[in-house]
Amino acid sequence: MTSLPSSPSAATLSVDGVAVARHRDGADVEPVLSPRPYLHPVRTLGGTVVTEVCPDDHRHHLGVSVAVPDVSGVSFWGGRTFTRDRGSVLLDNHGRQEHLEWLVEEDSRRVEALSWTDPDGAELVREERTWAARRVGADAWALEVAVRLRNTSGRPLSIGSPATNGRPRAGYGGFFWRAPIAAEPPRCLGPGVEGEDALHGSRADWLALAGRSPEGREWTLVFVQDGPDRDPWFLRAAEYPGVGAALAWAERLPLPEGGGLERRVVTVVADGRPDPAALAAAARRRP
Template sequence: MTQNLGCNHAVGRSIQVTAGDGELFTYVYQATDPQLESPRPFFHPIRTLAGDLVSVFRPHDHVWHKGITWSLPHFGHENFWGGPTFSKDAGYQQLDNNGSMNHDRIDALDVSDDLVRFAHHLSWRTQAGAHVVDESRSLTTRFADEGWVLVYETAMTNVSGETIQIGSPTTAGRANAGYGGLFWRGPRSFTNGTVLAPQGKGGDELRGQRAAWMGFSGKHDNNDRASSIIIADAADNVRHPPEWFVRSEDFAAVCPAPFFSEELPFESGSTLRFRYAVLVADGASDDQRAAALAAQAQKALAAG
C-alpha cells in the first residue's frame, strides 16, 4: 500500500480520515441536527479508496438517515433513531421523544501511517432532558487487503436508574421491521443492488436472517463503477450472530440488529458492549469475493 492514512480535525465538530490525498470518511462527532432527527454522531461522506461515495445524507424519505449511525428507535419509550415512533395501536406517530447522543470529550486521537484511532465520550439525553446513558465509543481505521476497514466499538452504561427495554418496530408489533443498531444507508444509485450474505447474495428476502456478516454491492452513477461494503458482527456481541435488517428494493441499507425480534433488558448500572468491522472496497462482489472481504473484516475485529 503506497498511500498513508491521515486525519484532519475540525476541533469541536468532526474528524476526516484520509488515504493519501483522498477522503475515506468524515465522522461528525458533534451533531447539530434538528431534535426531530435525534441528533447523534454520523459518518458521511464515506468513500472507497478510488473516491466513490457509498453513503447518503438526509435522504428526503428519511431525513434522519445519515451515512452510518448508531441508532436505536425503541429505547424504552425514547427514540434515539429519529423521526416517528411505531406502536401497534397507532402505527407511526411523531412524538416528543427524540433523544440525542451528545459529545462530551475526546479521549484519544492517534494517527500513524497505517492506523487512525479516535475515541470519545458521549451522554445520551431524552428530549425532556433526562440523562440515561454514558457511552464510550472508539473508531479504528486501517487498510485492508482490499480497501479499508473501520472497527467500531461502543460501551453504553445505563445511568437512568431504571431497566430499559431495547427493542425495534418489530418488537412493538410491526412485522419484519427490526431495525436498530449500526445502520448504513447507501446512495440512491445502489437501489436494487445486491445484498451480500454468507448464505448467498440476494435481496430483501434476506431481511431477518441470522449471519455473522452481511453487506451490499451497488453501482455508481456517472462513472459506471461499483463498490462493496461489508459489516461484520463481533463474536462476543450480544446475540451473535444477529438478525439483520437489510433493504435493496426501496433503498440500500444494512444493519446488524441485535434487538430485531426480541427486546433486551438493559439494567440500570450495567454496560452493554458492541463491536463491528465495516469494510469498504472498490468493485462489485460475488459470493466468493464477499466471503473474502468478510474474512478481512473479521481479521480486523481480531486485531482490535
C-alpha cells in the same frame, strides 16, 4: 437530499494518509431527527462516496451511525415512532446523543465519550464509541465501529424496535449504514445465499452489498459482526440501500440499572467487485 452545515468538531479518519471518512458530532441535526454523531461522507480508497445523509426518503438516516428507535420510549432513531394503536406517528420523544469529548485522537482511530439524553435532557446512557480505519487490501479498507453502552439513568431500561411494538420484521435499531440510492438497487450477498428477503433477519456470518454510485462507479461493502453477541441483520435494498445490526429484532433487550452492552461491527469498503468472502475474512483479522 438535505445538506447539513459543517460541524465545528468534524474530524477525519484516514488510511495511509488517504481521508476515508468524516466524523460529524451531530450538534446541528434537527431535534426531530434525533441528533447524534455520524460518519459522512465515507469513501472508498478510489474516492467513491458510499454513505448518504438526510435523503428525501428518510431524512433521519445519517450516514454511518448508532441509532436506536426505542430506549424505554425515547427515540434515538429520529422521525416517526411505530405504536401498536396508531401505527407510525410523530411523537415528542426524540432523544439526543451528545459528543462529550475525544478520549483518543489519531489519524486512523478515534474514541469518543457520548451522553444519550431524553427530551428533557436527563441522561439515560453513557457510551464509549470507537471509530477505527485500517487497510485490508490494495483497493479496500475496513471501518470498525465498537460500542460500549452503560445504563446511567438510575433505573432499569430496555431497548425496543418497531417490531417489538407490533410491526413485523421491522426490528431495526443499533449500528446502521445508509448507502446512496442509484439507478439499480445493490446486489445482496451472504455465505451461500443471495437476496434481500433471504438475508433480512438472518444471522449470516457476513452480509455484502454490491452497488454502484449514482455516477456508475462500482463499490462493495461487506459487514461482519465481530464479537460474542451477534444480532439479526436488518437489510433494505429495493426501497433504499441500508444495513443494520438489530439489537431488538423480536424481543425487547433489557438494559439493567448500571448494566451495559457491547457490540462491534467491521465493514470492509472496497472499489469494484472483489470476493466478499475474502473481504469478510480480512475484516476478522485483528490488526
